[in-house]
Amino acid sequence: MSSVLVVMEQNAGAWHRMSWETLAAGQEMARQLGVEINGAVVGADVSALASELASKRLNRVYAVTHDLLGQYSPDGMTAALEQLIRKTAPDFVLFPHTYQVRDFAPKLATRFGQTLVPDVIGYRLSGQDLVLVRQLFQGKLNADIRFKSDGVRFASIQAGAFRAEAVEAGQAQVETITPDLNPGLIRTKAEEPFREAARAVDLSAAELIVSVGRGIGEKENLPLVQELAEALGAELAASRPICDNGWLPMERQVGSSGQTVAPKLYLAVGISGAIQHLVGMKGAKTIVAINKDPNAPIFEVADYGIVGDLFEVVPALIEEIRKVKG
């Protein structure tokens, strides 16, 4: 029987929330294709997670279990999933597009002579196949991708593209799979995850945030947005390149590698709106974007926008805010 397999991600016994979004995508695709839908969870002991997963609309849950899978390694994960896929022969394998999936899924697809379609934002049915949609040029264009070769199709799903709440409940059988692995297979040695020094600013509690991106051009121009933040009584945040350059400390970075914020107001100045930035601020109540490029993807999430040169708009904005706030 044809099937879609959704590989869920868990870390130390906790689900990665994007797993549910991917499961929602998988359920919808399988229904439309008229095929089975199965889920997999991988680890040293995943019995609790597997039974939770079994309460969703799935034909089967594969609990892929081995002591060597207790800590993630690309070698261990790839070998385990390769064996599962050879055994169960799905037509489609879906992953959440997480940092971990980036690290092993292309390797897994290569084992099958296939090419992963990463970071998918949508799809449409084309006969018994899927045409997948993904972004190019950091969200400026989209592309429809079609599979050309036969065999198993691999894809990963972008954060926020499908709704976790759409996952349908049901009842599934749990099947425990013990892959054949040995310690010699795992060539990398990982240490415990850690955080850099404690954060002095907690942006997640901020009500108002002014966030600055590469559009600011140079470090010398930062006082302009600092002044805007002060006029508003807002915290200052930034996109990644600003922190990479050391213009602002990393603790002010918003996005998938930085902080996730949900203020009442998020004012993005000279930020293009790459997905890794959007995941960190999409939850803001009101989003305002100031950008000279009317096609910048940030306008896809903004409630209000000003298309223009920030060096003209921001001084005017500071003046108007001061008038109102007195």
Next chain:
Amino acid sequence: MKILVAIKQVAARDSQFKVDASGHWVEESDLSFEINEPDAYALEEALQLKERHGGEVVALCAGPARAVSGIREALAKGADRAIHIEVEDLTQFDALGVARLLAKAAETESADLLLTGLQSDDLGYGQTGVILAELLGVPHATIIMAVEKQDGSIRVKRELENGWFQNVTLPLPAVLAVQSGISKLRYATLMGIKKAKSKEIRRLTASDLGVPPSLNIVMERVYTPEKTKRTELLDGDPKQAAAALVEKLKFEARVL
């Protein structure tokens, strides 16, 4: 230590794109090109490793004739020599196809370390390094923020999500996919630019390498995304737009 760095040339960041007549790609004639940013960081890391430990840095690039300017830039910054796999139309290779080209060329070099950028700013597949490692049968690590050479192995700092990190040790040879921001990029000096002119660029073709064009996945159509959200754009000169925004913030968003 011999280090191979894969660099790709991509459209400059501020480009405005037009879909080409075929509908499968963008009009390239009016674009300017630069080294993909994460690849520039990979090159920087390679140069710093060489400065600390000695050895050689070889830039490896698959791309059309225009990519030579990117290769020259890498040489000017300090790469010792380069390999250019000349492919006029990169859209005839998908991520696996490109990695096969790079792997075949890499096999002729037996480097200790291969660096790639984490992903390209154009296609954003983010797979080249990982596939390359699999094809070469060597271990890899991705999203690298620091590299420390040890005896016969390498210890790297990987970025995890939400501000977490993890150190990982890999035996050499290995592939690392480097994240933007790993260090500060250097500029090419005038001296470097002059020296680059006499540095070797070995030219290879896909058929020299025995890798035919291959596509498991094809871009059927490239297009401007439809807006799904209506942003209220505030028009007028900067002063008018700013005043209109402040109105909205005060009376609609109620944050002032």
